[in-house]
Amino acid sequence: MSSDRRKPYPFDLFEPKWQAHWDAHETFRVRNPGEPGFDASRPKFYVLDMFPYPSGAGLHVGHPEGYTATDIIGRYKRMNGFNVLHPMGWDSFGLPAEQYAIKTGQHPAVTTAQNVAKFKTQLKTIGFAYDWSREIATSDPDYYRWTQWIFLKLYNSWFNPASNKAEPIETYSGENPDSVRLAYVSEAPVNWCPGLGTVLANEEVIDGKSEVGGYPVERRPMRQWMLRITAFGQRLIDELDGLTWPESIKLLQRNWIGRSEGAEVHFQLAEGDRRITVFTTRPDTLFGATYMVLAPEHKIVDEITVEDQWPAVREYRERTARKSDLERTELAKEKTGVFTGAYAINPVNGERVPIWIADYVLQGYGTGAIMAVPAHDERDLEFAQKFKLPVKPVVLAPGKSEEESIGFCDNGVAVNSPLIDGLPTPEAKSKISTWLEERGLGKRSINFKLRDWLFSRQRYWGEPFPILWEGGRHRALSESELPLTPPPLDDFKPTGTPEPPLSKAVDWVRYSETATRELNTMPQWAGSCWYYLRYCDPTNSDRFVSKAAEEYWMGGGQPGGVDLYVGGTEHAVLHLLYARFWHKVLFDLGYVSTPEPFQRLVNQGIILGEDGQKMSKSRGNVVNPDDVISQYGADAFRLYEMFMGPLEQMKPWSMTGVEGVSRFLARVWRLVMEENQAGEWVPSQALSDSTPVDKALLKVLHATIKKVGEDIESLSFNTAISQMMICTNALTGVSPRPVSAIRTLLQLLNPFAPHLTAELWETLDRRFAASPVSLVDQPWPKFNPAFLVEDEIEIVIQVNGKNRDKLVVSKDASKEEVEAAAKDSAKVQESIDGKTVRKVIVVPGKLVNIVAA
């Protein structure tokens, strides 16, 4: 019924028309330095969207939210004289494509191509000003060739702590380069998911089950490729400072990296000459360390456990190994552990302390061993109480006794600690650290929660590693052999064992008589770690990006990098951290010109369903962009996405809201067009190019120019649209209607509603003198402040902060004149009657507040 309804303006005719026009004329193609048509005099602006994973479901309304925002910025910057790089591509490797392929029996390359075609059609239907000549796909061999190339750079580099930089492996002078490479092989317990037939990153495991499919995940040690992101922990924290990112995202990254300052302390074993090293952030509590705890997996447990305790220790270790992370943490309300029977010597007081194992100590953090200070650590206290271990207070809480200070975990004053008694915690930490360092008993140390990045997957649909194995050792494939394409497997199902599917391609695996290929593939994050660089020079077959293109688009003055990056928060500690890491390696090795890839980051908020709930198929509240566009048009869709509320805020969808902005666009349409007797749209009779714009209209118009420009700069699109509505409402009743004012409004509205404005601009060109420049290249209108000043201003008069009267005064009125006029007011007289005026505040142009008592 509603679809039969006559459309308020014929978007169904002119939207496809302009999309075809932009395509045919390559309107939004931008040239690189050195190419014909490149204008070096213009500054650059690189505005980037997080490229989508092309799923079978197509676009949802969340994608175009950020994409519309960047589109507005891009078009606006172009009108302001910038060379704008605004590209789009596909994050097209990944598990869902592979799973869908397994289900349907189609090759993932086929389904991926279909999905990409669908996404591309949808994006074009919204009228985004992408430079489609720069389209890339991470699963394209011409692209992943360079992903593999970057992997080889990581493989052939190490982190030199002296220079605090990644350097070519040749500069490493140690015995074993394999121990320091940024890409290395490690045998470690990983999340193995038999259901999916692959290992998963920690982020891909939720409540002990796989995020995709909900299959159980178990821990098992496997040989895997790791990337040494931990070496960059400090820089990844420090270099956040200069970035224009939401503070909350920076904080998320800082917390994820989790830097802790403290000390390593060596505890000599009571028997034998081995020692155990612990990490602590509270070396000042060393005198209160009454026992030690090792992670059950700690290697030294084998050596120190006494005969009698072996059965209990073995049993505990096996039980722990079977537990998922979930069971080890959330469900484990009660502390568990076993005594090894061994003792160590506390280095500061020579006391014998028992050594336990317990799963509340994690093998992966610090040294996998702790000194337990039950008096000043909640977890240790709980453990000590359960197993009747001694508790000795060594930090005095302010105003509390020793006994009362048990359980106090903040800074206080050292007590029962002969070396540092009476010292406040910070000084005590420092003094004891120095004391330990002087005696070789320990040293200051910094630890990070961040773990090295598990980089291999047992999947088919991903980048193969450019690595060969020979005689039990790995070596790099030469760069000339890239891209290394996966074998054309018909059966790419997981093997059901940790053996990757690529193992089925026997011929492919065999590289030579003696060498075989690495069978793992890279995770989906690999391709997205550097795609923003490839956009700068997407078809280059000699280099991942030419130096000139990189320097222009990513350098280009200070601070450089992508000027604006818009995407969801969900990537705060994944993609955004991984990409920063790769970028720093490339920067250190001299391949890119900035240390950071994304200068300004904005997160768009999630769009909820009409019911205020998260959109999901099961709730049946999913809004399909195609439906909205066919009913209201692309411009209304774009405008509504921006009018809903602040970009960064979570907000619910509303179809009547779409109708509202559609009505607004129809009003703009009818400023220029009217229906004739036959019901056809023709240029309005009210239009006039000879009528001057009157003063009141000029004021609204210039206020709109000012506000829309400012609001676009600050990404406050919702208020920019409000202002254009006000402007349109002001123009609606006017007849004759000045064409120049309408042209200005069309220019302002163009980045938001590009089709409608292009169509009306063309109509005005036909009806009146044609503008020499097409709308997309019109210079952004300048506002004239002179039109905004008023001769007379309304001033609010308050008495004791309450509004009592309003007064119209000349804009040149002095403070004294305004004050006198205010006091003259009858209503003010009434209010201050019988009171003494104590004080008068005059805010020029705004208000007068009379304080009387």
Place this chain on the structure above:
RNA sequence: GCCGACGUGGCGAAAUGGCAGACGCAACGGACUUAAAAUCCGUUUUCGCGAAAGCGGAGUGUGGGUUCGAGUCCCACCGUCGGCACCA
């Protein structure tokens, strides 16, 4: 438990420390129409008084504070959402 963000009409929201609720939705009234839709014009935070124009009071999660003046700044609490979760 820890960290962070946010609480404003019936709804989405707006407000450099200076007239709270712009703009839009919904609702109601009117014009146009044989009628409806569309369109146009108006009303709409709330309470009290008033036939009405209007007049007066209250009001931005709660309670305090700073200030001539607080939605905005500070403190405490309550609630919603997001992140981390035995990281020594």
